[in-house]
Amino acid sequence: MQILSALISVVAGLVVSFLIYLGLNALVGRFNQKWKARLLPYVFIGPVIVLIGLFLVYPAVRTIYLSFFNATGQRFIGFDNFTSLFGSADFITVLLNNLLWIIIVPASAVIIGLAVATFSDRIGPVREKIFKSTIFLPMAISFVAAATIWRFVYSYDPPGQAQVGLLNAIWTSVFRGDPVPWITIDTGKLNSLLIMVVVIWINAGLAMVLLSAAIKGVPEETIEASRIDGASERQAFFQVVVPQIWSTVVAVFITILITVMKIFDIVYAMTGGSYGTSVLAMDFINQLFSFGNPGKAAAVVTVLLIAVIPVMILQVRTYRRQEAIR
């Protein structure tokens, strides 16, 4: 029964959306040629503008507005949410964590991806394909499932018991240490780093695929020429290949940077934001549901929105530059 109703709503949803376009198109068809030419583009982009306006732009603006209100959303309290956030040590930890994520994850994923793409280019097409599929595979795994996989790797059993978690097994047998509850240790941000490993594991494949395509687009003649001029393999790579794929490197970096700035699921499923691992998007959910304070939650998101503005500008600028070349 439930499946049937789901099926009906799926079909209805798709049909209705399509009818919107047909209806609008028929409506515009009633105008004369001049008006038709003027109005038709808006039939094509109109629904998108409405959807993005209502579900993306308006909510984001309203969130900023809500950040100046108290928990019930009825009383204007100015910057109180922000002063209270920046006055709390917990929130400073959250900001610091986000900063660490931004510094470590995109760069690591790009470097691993670039190394893997470069080396796999030299082992023959069949091996390359198999190898690249392996590295790319984690991309298909959800953050929740990835959290399961890695919590198992990091899992802890009390001393004296068999360690079924791989990391503790290595730690106790090779390094003769006592078993460590890794996920709870925030000394030197260890637990945050262990969570970052998971996200690097997922995103390095993405970086590899995109960079590999770019490397294959580099004309062999340019590398050949540098070799004739006496450049070593390393020099050829850094001074000939890298400059030619630099725009892709930047694009990949930005893509992963965006993912990392709004990272939530993985932290939620690994620690729920405890043990000093929280990040902005995680803190938002905690403020909203655990502390029931939508105003403060909105303030957290506003901080995140301000943080993404430079990335936004970078993104649009990169695009503009590409268009100019095209």
Added chain:
Amino acid sequence: MTSTVVPTPAVTTAAESTRTVARESRPKRNVTLTIVLFAFAVLWMIPLIGLLITSFRSRVDATSTGWWTVFGDIFGQEWTLQNFESAFVNLDIGTNFFNSVAVVIPATILPIMFAAFAAYAFTFMDFKGKEIYFAVAIGLLVVPLQAAIVPILQGYVGLQNALGIQIVGTFPAAWIVHSAFALPLAIFILRNYMATLPVALIEAALVDGASHFVIFWRLVVPMSVPALASFAIFQFIWVWNDYLVAFIFIGNRDPVLTQALYNLLGQYGQGWQGVAAGSFITILVPLIVFFALQRYFVRGLTAGAVK
């Protein structure tokens, strides 16, 4: 090979040919490198291999020894399918699998349809403010979903009270949010692809009296199939793996698989074998989609991000 129906843009052909040249002249099959990379691949897969092996182990085995010990005595193990049987029950696969499907299908098709229309307008039509609209769309790629959650929830509740129908907790509530947030990327990828299609062909069709609507359906959509397919795969995997939108807008009444898995994750205290089997079941669908359609996935990603 027979000639393809889809006209291939000249850019791609040029790229293909330099690629083959590059391939041939590069040193092939470096043995040491192959071994090093193979070792790296195994290392990369270890967490997943551990999960897979554990999902077939008995509870006693899984709680008393590490999964890697099975390699000492592969046939002496007490292999079992019991974990998968319990995971089917615990995840309520019969229902929750369909919940996931009911969310993922419209949330994949709708944004593609909307974005294809918009991408067409951005590529082949002239209108005021075109550049600005497009720049805004690209800028919005960056906006985090979290920024929209509270106002959208409030909007849904307001509409619910005004109309007297349930919205929060239903599938359409999630479709719309998934669609809206997929649009910037979809428009970006599709427009980049459409820009490589031969403009002369579209202009000729216009001169012959075909309407934009007909050209869109008969010419541009069929020619853009590679880009449409790749975005579809990307969005499918994204939505299938999503936790946040489902958790907020659908809730626990009709949970999707990621939600069920999250709830199951709390049970690792009874040994990892049950959670492992559950995880494995939930990643099976995206893995199959991914491996079956990897080519298109990669092509689309590269079309979107690389010039």
